[in-house]
Amino acid sequence: METLANLESFIRSAEHGSFSEAARRLSLTPAAVSRNVAMLERNLGVRLFHRSTRKLSLTEAGETFRLAIADNLESLQAAIAGLATLGGEPAGTLKVSMAPTFGTMHLLPLLPGFLARHPRIRPEWHFENRRVDLVTEGYDAAIGAGFDLSPGLIAHTLAPAHVIAVAAPAYMAGRALPADPTGLQALQGIVMRSLRTGRLQRWTMRNAAGAERPAPLPASIIVNDPDAMQQAALLGLGVAMVAVPDVVETLKSGRLLRLAPDWYADAGAISLYYASRTLLPAKTRAFVDWITDSFREQRLAERFSGLSAS
Incomplete structure (x- = not known):
């Protein structure tokens, strides 16, 4: 039976074409990721990657295996994240993207209350004027307008x-x-x-x-x-x-x-974007609920309307 670490190392390396980039996403060393993938190949008895000094690419067997396990791996990760916090506090790093002015003016003031409620969550908030790729770049959520709603993502409208x-x-x-x-x-x-x-x-x-x-x-x-x-x-x-x-x-x-x-x-609309998984990680669910409730309680949708601003 393969370990989750081996499978995660394989999938992230396939996504990014690099052991180094996969290691950065997984908070591991490149050597650890390479070792995990080598162990997976040994256990399966097939070569999953073509390796060179410049490029890492999937073999035919590697691509077949990636397609077979990619969706199931996400479900496994979500299930483990849910079980890890059952009966306890949501925990872990929460990586969120938001526009600098909007984020510092309206979202950052919500952080003290959020952390008081969920002290085991560690915010990693990126203030940037661009539309990130949530899945590829490893974001838990993004807040903004006009994101392309790619498969596997949902948008929750917060305000106009x-x-x-x-x-x-x-x-x-x-x-x-x-x-x-x-x-x-x-x-x-x-x-x-x-x-x-x-x-x-x-x-x-x-x-x-x-x-x-x-x-x-x-x-x-x-x-x-x-x-x-x-x-x-x-x-x-x-x-x-x-x-x-x-x-x-x-x-x-x-x-x-x-x-x-x-x-x-x-x-359009200012929306909260996050992955649509059957079991959303507890840290992300806590964040979604907190932001949604805060916007409603502070009536921010009304304040941000062009019909009422003065």
């Missing part, structure tokens, strides 16, 4: 992802406040270039009545980071189209003004 036009009072001094998106054309725009497509982001705005109009904001300044857009707006350099959660506090303090206040762009 609405985008609004903002500017500093100093910039708008002496200028007419636009009542609708057409008025943005006369102002300087702080525009973001998409990290994924390389294109300038352009928005179509809508109001509560369902009317839609393009936001013709000139590209006077171009950046590639949402926080940089907000900071440039705070410096009085022009108008920025930003997500409501990123500017709720600066709007409240009066450091930024909302322009075309009845209009917003809909970028």
Whole structure:
């Protein structure tokens, strides 16, 4: 009977084409992973990998074996994770990806309460402006908008992802406040270039009545980071189209003004993404429940709506 360590070492090495990368994912040494795979090959009596100094690739037998056990291995891991915490506390490293501004402003304040409830969980939170691959990169969860929902993942909606036009009072001094998106054309725009497509982001705005109009904001300044857009707006350099959660506090303090206040762009939803397993690890289930309950109790979905932000 093969050990779980041998099977995990094989699957991760096959996924990443490297004993070193598999070792990093499994918190083992490359030598330990190589030894586990060699033991598996010896026990099975077949060679699973072609090895060279540059590349690690599956043999035909290795690919057949990988396809046969991959899904079953995930179920085994989930079952073991569930049993390990039965009658006890959820435990282990919780690796989560989130956008820097949103994460530090709205999620990090939830961490003390979460850790007080689950002290045996060790957070490993990555603040990054990209869409991660949860399975390949070993994340337990991700929070953001617009992730591709690949097989085996589910998305739990937390709040709307609405985008609004903002500017500093100093910039708008002496200028007419636009009542609708057409008025943005006369102002300087702080525009973001998409990290994924390389294109300038352009928005179509809508109001509560369902009317839609393009936001013709000139590209006077171009950046590639949402926080940089907000900071440039705070410096009085022009108008920025930003997500409501990123500017709720600066709007409240009066450091930024909302322009075309009845209009917003809909970028979809802010969602919590995690693997859809029959037995979700206890640490991930605890995190999903905590975030979901916190958003509901603090009514964050309402605060982040373009219909109510001011």
